[in-house]
Amino acid sequence: MIKVLKPGLQTTVQDNGRNGYYALGMPPSGAMDKFSFLAANLLVGNDENAAVLEATYLGPELEFQTDAVIAIAGGEFPPKVNGQCVPLWTTLAIREGDVLSFDFVKQGARVYIAVAGGIEVPVKMGSRSTYTLCGIGGFEGRALQKGDVLAIGERTGPSPVEGTAVPVYLRMKFSKSNEIRVVMGLCSYRLTEEARRKFLSIDWTVTPDANRVGYRFKGEPLDFVPRKQPFGAGSDPSNVTDLGYPIGSIQVPSGIEPIALLHDAVTGGGYVTIATIISTDLNKMGQIKSNETVRFVEVTLDEAIEARKELNAKLDEIKQIIS
Amino acid sequence: MSEQAVISEVPGVFYRKPSPDEPVYVEEGQKVKAGETIGLIEVMKNFYEVTAPADGTVKAFKAEEGDVVDAGQEIAVIE
Amino acid sequence: MAEQKTSSTRYELGGDEFIFVELSESMNLEAMFKGMAITNGLAEEKLDGIMDICPGNASYMIRLNPEVIHPQEVIEKLKKLEASTTDYENIAIESRVIDVPVLFEDPWTHEALMRFRKNHQDPDSTDLEYCARINGFDSKQDLIRSIVDYPFLVSMVGFVPGLPFTFQLTSQEKQIEVPKYVTPRTFTPERAFGFGGAFAVIYPVQGAGGYQLFGTAAAPILDVQQQLPDFKESMVFPRQGDILRYRDVDRDEYDSIRQEVEAGTFRYKTEELSFTPGEVMSDPQAFAEKVMRRLYHD
Numbered sequence A: 001m002i003k004v005l006k007p008g009l010q011t012t013v014q015d016n017g018r019n020g021y022y023a024l025g026m027p028p029s030g031a032m033d034k035f036s037f038l039a040a041n042l043l044v045g046n047d048e049n050a051a052v053l054e055a056t057y058l059g060p061e062l063e064f065q066t067d068a069v070i071a072i073a074g075g076e077f078p079p080k081v082n083g084q085c086v087p088l089w090t091t092l093a094i095r096e097g098d099v100l101s102f103d104f105v106k107q108g109a110r111v112y113i114a115v116a117g118g119i120e121v122p123v124k125m126g127s128r129s130t131y132t133l134c135g136i137g138g139f140e141g142r143a144l145q146k147g148d149v150l151a152i153g154e155r156t157g158p159s160p161v162e163g164t165a166v167p168v169y170l171r172m173k174f175s176k177s178n179e180i181r182v183v184m185g186l187c188s189y190r191l192t193e194e195a196r197r198k199f200l201s202i203d204w205t206v207t208p209d210a211n212r213v214g215y216r217f218k219g220e221p222l223d224f225v226p227r228k229q230p231f232g233a234g235s236d237p238s239n240v241t242d243l244g245y246p247i248g249s250i251q252v253p254s255g256i257e258p259i260a261l262l263h264d265a266v267t268g269g270g271y272v273t274i275a276t277i278i279s280t281d282l283n284k285m286g287q288i289k290s291n292e293t294v295r296f297v298e299v300t301l302d303e304a305i306e307a308r309k310e311l312n313a314k315l316d317e318i319k320q321i322i323s
Numbered sequence B: 001m002s003e004q005a006v007i008s009e010v011p012g013v014f015y016r017k018p019s020p021d022e023p024v025y026v027e028e029g030q031k032v033k034a035g036e037t038i039g040l041i042e043v044m045k046n047f048y049e050v051t052a053p054a055d056g057t058v059k060a061f062k063a064e065e066g067d068v069v070d071a072g073q074e075i076a077v078i079e
Numbered sequence C: 001m002a003e004q005k006t007s008s009t010r011y012e013l014g015g016d017e018f019i020f021v022e023l024s025e026s027m028n029l030e031a032m033f034k035g036m037a038i039t040n041g042l043a044e045e046k047l048d049g050i051m052d053i054c055p056g057n058a059s060y061m062i063r064l065n066p067e068v069i070h071p072q073e074v075i076e077k078l079k080k081l082e083a084s085t086t087d088y089e090n091i092a093i094e095s096r097v098i099d100v101p102v103l104f105e106d107p108w109t110h111e112a113l114m115r116f117r118k119n120h121q122d123p124d125s126t127d128l129e130y131c132a133r134i135n136g137f138d139s140k141q142d143l144i145r146s147i148v149d150y151p152f153l154v155s156m157v158g159f160v161p162g163l164p165f166t167f168q169l170t171s172q173e174k175q176i177e178v179p180k181y182v183t184p185r186t187f188t189p190e191r192a193f194g195f196g197g198a199f200a201v202i203y204p205v206q207g208a209g210g211y212q213l214f215g216t217a218a219a220p221i222l223d224v225q226q227q228l229p230d231f232k233e234s235m236v237f238p239r240q241g242d243i244l245r246y247r248d249v250d251r252d253e254y255d256s257i258r259q260e261v262e263a264g265t266f267r268y269k270t271e272e273l274s275f276t277p278g279e280v281m282s283d284p285q286a287f288a289e290k291v292m293r294r295l296y297h298d
Helices: A032-041 A191-202 A279-285 A301-322 C029-045 C070-083 C107-115 C127-134 C140-149 C252-262 C275-283 C284-296
Strands: A002-006 A008-014 A053-057 A061-064 A066-077 A079-081 A089-094 A099-103 A109-117 A147-150 A177-184 A204-210 A214-218 A240-243 A250-251 A259-261 A269-273 A273-277 A294-300 B005-009 B014-015 B036-043 B046-051 B057-061 B074-078 C010-014 C018-022 C052-053 C059-064 C093-104 C152-157 C164-168 C187-188 C190-197 C199-201 C207-209 C213-215 C243-248 C269-275
Touching: A032 A053, A032 A066, A032 A109, A032 A279, A032 A301, A032 C284, A061 C199, A099 A294, A177 A279, A177 A301, A191 A273, A240 C018, A240 C059, A240 C152, A250 C269, A273 C010, B014 B046, B036 B074, C010 C070, C018 C152, C029 C052, C029 C059, C029 C070, C052 C152, C059 C070, C093 C252, C093 C284, C107 C187, C107 C190, C107 C213, C127 C140, C127 C213, C140 C243, C252 C269, C269 C275, C275 C284
Parallel strands: A177 A294, C093 C243
Antiparallel strands: A002 A061, A002 A147, A008 A053, A053 A109, A061 A099, A066 A089, A066 A109, A079 A099, A177 A273, A204 A214, A204 A294, A214 A259, A240 A269, A250 A259, A250 A273, B005 B074, B014 B036, B036 B046, B057 B074, C010 C018, C018 C059, C052 C059, C093 C213, C093 C269, C152 C164, C152 C243, C164 C199, C187 C207, C190 C199, C190 C213
């Protein structure tokens, strides 16, 4: 068992996500940075879909009431066991009574804490991920609170030896200014040529309105091609007849402050969507903090698929090193 | 008297007032108790309280109303 | 090779995992029924790598795993499906007709809409009064009557889990159309009955929203704990293709339904109905009468 001494700012149980229920209006949830999530699970010998803890901006303080094997990966939140610094991206042995805590975040936005055996919470619609809006999944459908006690699942295999690490060149890298690759499309026909150019050329600043639902950006207004609004859409030029929103899609309500929809997002609505963040770059997006900047870079579908292959090759390399 | 820094635990936007039309939580030179709220950090659509780490007097604020602060940044000094 | 018939349909990529297909920019019954036929056709093919098929209002969306099936391949398949979906007017839809009790002008949405008056086009009237006026009704009662007179078809489920977008099965000139709030509200009560664009919705959970608020549904459409009998198989009740008849109830009936919900005994009055899109589009009035008979007399 793991006792929550301090919950952090928003710490939730997440796995690979609740996939297959999009048509019911259920977003997938799941780890925002799947790369770090997966690396943490690999470092403790878990199944790739085992549930972990995802902490945002402020790490939790956890008391282990049993011996355990853990790994911490993702943003640079310097971890400590009983006050002593321990390394990130590394297999760690924990003794009963040890307390895991974190120093202030240095880089990145989210850190993943994997425990051999996984965090044991009930599976809801195929997943252990927390979706707080409806109180589904995770630990009682909500972020952790002080005093919660988490169960650890059965181990499915041996863990790598203590000290096994993901080499530095394979770890997530962070920056205060970021390039995020997008495929233009969806209703981008609504943008004027100038707005499209502007969207792809300016630095967008992440506002404090940035969480698992989505990130809102500040920049410059984007104009739409004038039209008589079609029946059923609504009167604002940014309104469309309500439609589905992909994960990673970028919408522009009223032409100001674009919003990138992420893993706990609404699945549809009536705002024009203009582009979609490619799946590999959602990991990076999930590690960007308020007030950092993003530049959206257009890529083709083939380039997006190539990026998936590169990411999978990187994960395969990690698997080779660990096993 | 020893000085103690008040550190922001989270990154976000710093405010000294509970809301724009209200007075500040504490003025410089005012006495505070350990655990007393001296400001807020806006983060992820929520507000996170910044509290005094010890009893003492607020000597100075190191961040202004509306400043963007990093986690670990010094916000005030208590003496 | 024969050239494929050109259509105005837009096939768009949503990154590497999504395909978005816009059949029409405006809402209409043809686009909705055609989308239903195409998405049903795709579901029947049971292709590996298709993760989600999400019918929309005048569009639809597919989520896929590009490691299993290439998005371009799926787009080609969808174009062929569209080209072969010529007879959708005559394809029978196996549907449910459902009686949905609504308390119009209830105290909870009234409190919410008054709180957000400055977000609204017309701060001096209520949402119902404003929408009645801009749709040319003499009174808000006339607007309510026009909502309850003709049934609505669930054209899309989404936004949040279980929220049904419903489009009225009536002729185009009788369709109600209202704008969304100028600035969205940060609060909408649970089970609020709203109207935006050409769609009536029920908000499953409390949260943000931009639709005009007319009332509150007595029974839930999302039951996360799955305690009510209608929710045993799924926590979400409405399905795309369902026909909802919104029925105005008074406060006494509303309260008694609430008691049944609290006691865990409430069940929606539901009947099976097979119909064709052609039947609806050629004579909406006759179809509405058929729905009412099926629901309340047969």
